[in-house]
Every structure is written in C-alpha cells, then in structure tokens.
Amino acid sequence: MVEISTSILTVERENASKTFYDLEVAGTDYFHIDVMDGKFVEKNTEEMMYEYANTIKQISNIPIDVHLMVEDIMGNINRYIPLEPAIITFHYEACKSDEEVINYIKYLKLNNIKAAISIKPNTSVETIKKFLPIIHMALIMTVEPGKGGQKLIPETLKKVKELKEYVEKNNLDTYIEVDGGVNKDTINMAKEAGADIAVVGSAIISADDFKQAIKELR
Numbered sequence: 124m125v126e127i128s129t130s131i132l133t134v135e136r137e138n139a140s141k142t143f144y145d146l147e148v149a150g151t152d153y154f155h156i157d158v159m160d161g162k163f164v165e166k167n168t169e170e171m172m173y174e175y176a177n178t179i180k181q182i183s184n185i186p187i188d189v190h191l192m193v194e195d196i197m198g199n200i201n202r203y204i205p206l207e208p209a210i211i212t213f214h215y216e217a218c219k220s221d222e223e224v225i226n227y228i229k230y231l232k233l234n235n236i237k238a239a240i241s242i243k244p245n246t247s248v249e250t251i252k253k254f255l256p257i258i259h260m261a262l263i264m265t266v267e268p269g270k271g272g273q274k275l276i277p278e279t280l281k282k283v284k285e286l287k288e289y290v291e292k293n294n295l296d297t298y299i300e301v302d303g304g305v306n307k308d309t310i311n312m313a314k315e316a317g318a319d320i321a322v323v324g325s326a327i328i329s330a331d332d333f334k335q336a337i338k339e340l341r
C-alpha cells in the first residue's frame with residue numbers, strides 16, 4: 124500500500140484551517156510541508172509554510188512531513204523542532220560534504236525526528252546509497268523542485284526502482300517517497316517502481332472532494 128502525504132503548498136490562506144481539517148477527515152496519512160527559501164529554489168514559502176505547520180500542529184494529530192528545499196538546513200531544522208514533525212527531509216544537493224549530511228542525520232535523530240534525504244531528478248541514487256542504513260527515508264523528486272502542478276518525469280521512476288532493489292538486496296528498511304506530479308494516472312507507476320509514500324499536491328487540493336480524490340489514489 125502506498126501512503127499519501129498531502130502537499131499543502133497551494134492551499135489558500137483564507138480557508139486554510141478548514142482545508143486542513145477536511146484533509147484529515149479525508150484520510151491523509153501525512154501533511155507535507157514544502158519549505159522553499161528563494162535560494163535553493165526560486166520561490167520563498169518559508170513564512171507561509173511555518174504558519175501552516177503551526178496551525179496543523181494545533182488542530183491535528185496527523186504526522187507532519189517537512190520537505191526542506193533550502194540552503195540553511197540547520198536553521199530550518201531548529202525552527203521546526205518545536206512543532207515535533209515526524210519526518211524532516213533535506214536535500215543532498217544543499218550539503219557541502221558527506222560529513223555535513225551525517226551531522227544533520229545525527230541531529231535530527233537526537234531530537235526524535237526521522238531523518239530523510241532528497242535528491243533532484245538529475246542526481247543519481249548512487250550518491251545517497253552510503254546514507255541509507257542510517258536514514259528513515261529517501262525522497263526521490265519526480266519533478267524539479269520549486270513548484271506544484273508539474274508533470275512527473277518518467278525517468279525518475281527508474282531511480283525509484285533502482286533504489287528499491289538496492290534496499291531489498293541489502294535488507295534495509297529505508298522508506299521511499301516520491302514527490303511531484305503524482306495523480307491518479309501516475310500513482311500506479313510510482314507504486315510499481317517501489318514507492319512507499321506518495322506526496323500529492325494539486326491532484327488533491329484542486330479536487331472538489333478530498334475524500335474521493337484520496338480514495339481514487341489509494
């Protein structure tokens with residue numbers, strides 16, 4: 124079964140609380156928080172996402188899945204620790220050395236947060252293999268990070284498959300998350316490739332009926 128992590132990137136401010144409530148009722152497994160800093164990616168969603176994550180923390184017990192598309196990883200980890208997210212994902216491409224990567228993993232674990240690493244479409248699975256035994260999850264970007272509503276890049280699913288085979292062959296328990304362009308037409312390919320969690324933004328948020336949208340995805 125593929126779990127659904129709903130990206131709230133395109134939720135409008137006016138009815139945000141009601142939208143989060145409706146998403147919980149509709150059965151989302153996680154709330155996916157897309158933190159963008161205007162440097163690692165063009166857009167800046169830092170303030171809005173922090174505000175949304177705070178609202179969610181106040182009204183819901185659904186686990187929070189934070190995706191940091193930022194250069195200042197430590198600053199953002201520290202900002203989110205009080206909100207007790209279940210998972211924080213940071214980008215391999217935003218790190219200068221393997222040592223830096225390992226430091227974030229250790230720091231997250233020390234704070235009882237599951238550590239995850241993400242790679243962009245042009246970064247190979249090979250680069251993160253060495254971290255797999257010590258992380259909870261790998262997030263394979265299925266679009267270029269930066270905005271919602273893009274088309275899934277089919278080649279990225281080859282990476283999901285490669286990762287899945289590696290995880291199984293080495294008896295690891297690393298989860299695989301896919302993010303970008305997942306909808307009812309593409310989720311099966313992602314599942315067959317080996318995804319355990321699918322991030323879904325526009326396919327849920329722009330639907331009239333969240334419950335129906337999530338049911339169709341499942």
Ligand code: DX5
Binds near residue numbers: 157302304323324325
């Ligand atoms: C892209 C974000 C995604 C994305 C998901 O940079 O990480 O979470 O917005 O949205 P959809 O499902 O619309 O591609």
Ligand code: ZN
Binds near residue numbers: 155302322
């Ligand atoms: Zn994301």
